Amino acid sequence: NGQWRGVIEEYRELLDIPQDTPAVTLREGGTPLVHSEWLSGLTGAQVWLKVEGNNPTGSFKDRGMTTALSVAVHEGAKAVVCASTGNTSASMAAYAAKAGVTPIVLVPEGKIAAGKMAQAVLHGSQVIQVRGNFDDCLRMAREMAWKYPVALVNSVNPHRLEGQKTAAFEIVDFLGDAPDYHLLPVGNAGNISAYWLGYTQYAGLGRATKKPVMRGFQAEGAAPLVTGEPFPDPETRATAIRIGNPASWKLAEAARDESGGRFAAVSDGQILAAQKALAANDGVFVEPASAAGIAGLLAELEAGESYTGTTVAITVTGHGLKDIATALDGLVLPDVVVDADVDAAAAAAGL
Numbered sequence: 061n062g063q064w065r066g067v068i069e070e071y072r073e074l075l076d077i078p079q080d081t082p083a084v085t086l087r088e089g090g091t092p093l094v095h096s097e098w099l100s101g102l103t104g105a106q107v108w109l110k111v112e113g114n115n116p117t118g119s120f121k122d123r124g125m126t127t128a129l130s131v132a133v134h135e136g137a138k139a140v141v142c143a144s145t146g147n148t149s150a151s152m153a154a155y156a157a158k159a160g161v162t163p164i165v166l167v168p169e170g171k172i173a174a175g176k177m178a179q180a181v182l183h184g185s186q187v188i189q190v191r192g193n194f195d196d197c198l199r200m201a202r203e204m205a206w207k208y209p210v211a212l213v214n215s216v217n218p219h220r221l222e223g224q225k226t227a228a229f230e231i232v233d234f235l236g237d238a239p240d241y242h243l244l245p246v247g248n249a250g251n252i253s254a255y256w257l258g259y260t261q262y263a264g265l266g267r268a269t270k271k272p273v274m275r276g277f278q279a280e281g282a283a284p285l286v287t288g289e290p291f292p293d294p295e296t297r298a299t300a301i302r303i304g305n306p307a308s309w310k311l312a313e314a315a316r317d318e319s320g321g322r323f324a325a326v327s328d329g330q331i332l333a334a335q336k337a338l339a340a341n342d343g344v345f346v347e348p349a350s351a352a353g354i355a356g357l358l359a360e361l362e363a364g365e366s367y368t369g370t371t372v373a374i375t376v377t378g379h380g381l382k383d384i385a386t387a388l389d390g391l392v393l394p395d396v397v398v399d400a401d402v403d404a405a406a407a408a409a410g411l
């Protein structure tokens with residue numbers, strides 16, 4: 061009865077936040093779990109897509125931003141800061157606007173998709189571009205929150221992971237149990253850590269009989285969790301995961317080890333091909349970084365990995381409309397033009 065209330069009100073007693081915190085919410089979460097006939101056919105598994113682009117600002121970040129902003133505002137914050145590759149800043153800016161506090165955004169200069177920049181600006185952020193990468197921005201954001209009266213809402217703020225873990229709850233609530241495998245893109249490594257928190261909590265409560273094997277995928281040019289070493293100059297067209305030294309490194313490794321999972325790298329070519337194939341086969345348009353989990357699954361199948369008979373969840377993290385420049389790059393756009401005549405249009409369409 062009634063509409064979805066947002067992740068705090070839907071799951072409040074399961075979240076480790078002060079229980080009297082009023083929710084700053086845009087009714088995030090409650091996103092679709094879409095069955096992929098395409099990937100199920102390829103794998104012989106039941107493959108489900110957790111479509112996080114359906115959140116209010118178009119990415120999974122909203123789940124953690126409702127909790128982080130709610131607690132920060134409850135504790136008296138008047139300004140909030142984050143470092144971002146784009147989505148975190150878009151989300152923070154929207155929730156800051158809703159709460160009436162000032163958003164300050166630190167982003168790597170020239171490396172933010174246009175849609176995300178538009179969101180940050182329209183929601184009223186002070187956008188500071190930094191001559192450096194995301195890792196430099198995060199170091200600055202931490203220091204700014206230490207030195208100045210501004211609350212840090214990057215995922216090093218534990219309230220972020222509390223909100224983000226609700227995606228795991230939703231998957232189990234829908235499927236009736238945890239999947240056998242969970243695949244997702246990894247950048248700063250907050251999300252994989254949050255999913256693992258959520259799955260572990262649900263298993264502990266007896267709401268799931270198992271926990272999934274976690275498999276995280278990074279871009280080849282920004283794959284510190286794969287190589288075990290920070291990348292001083294991360295580079296990938298999947299700008300959302302262009303990160304060389306993830307903040308949640310230790311938590312993500314724990315998720316890998318406790319679940320019997322692994323990290324692997326996919327090339328930009330594989331990521332962009334997966335983005336296109338997902339759009340064409342399943343009707344789901346995601347931004348490049350969001351296709352890393354799909355690219356990973358396809359690469360594993362090619363390498364002879366089997367998922368036959370299992371249940372697989374793949375998080376697609378953000379909406380395709382965030383970054384249309386990359387989506388359109390290299391495409392030959394349709395140039396069929398006809399007079400305003402239905403038969404001419406039908407003939408051109410091959411009917």
Ligand code: F0G
Nearest residue numbers: 144145147148247248249250251377378
């Ligand atoms: N996918 C998208 C679309 C993202 O924006 C991010 C991270 C990730 C995946 C990786 O998630 O960092 O939790 O491992 N974006 C952050 C940002 C860094 O600033 O928007 P993660």
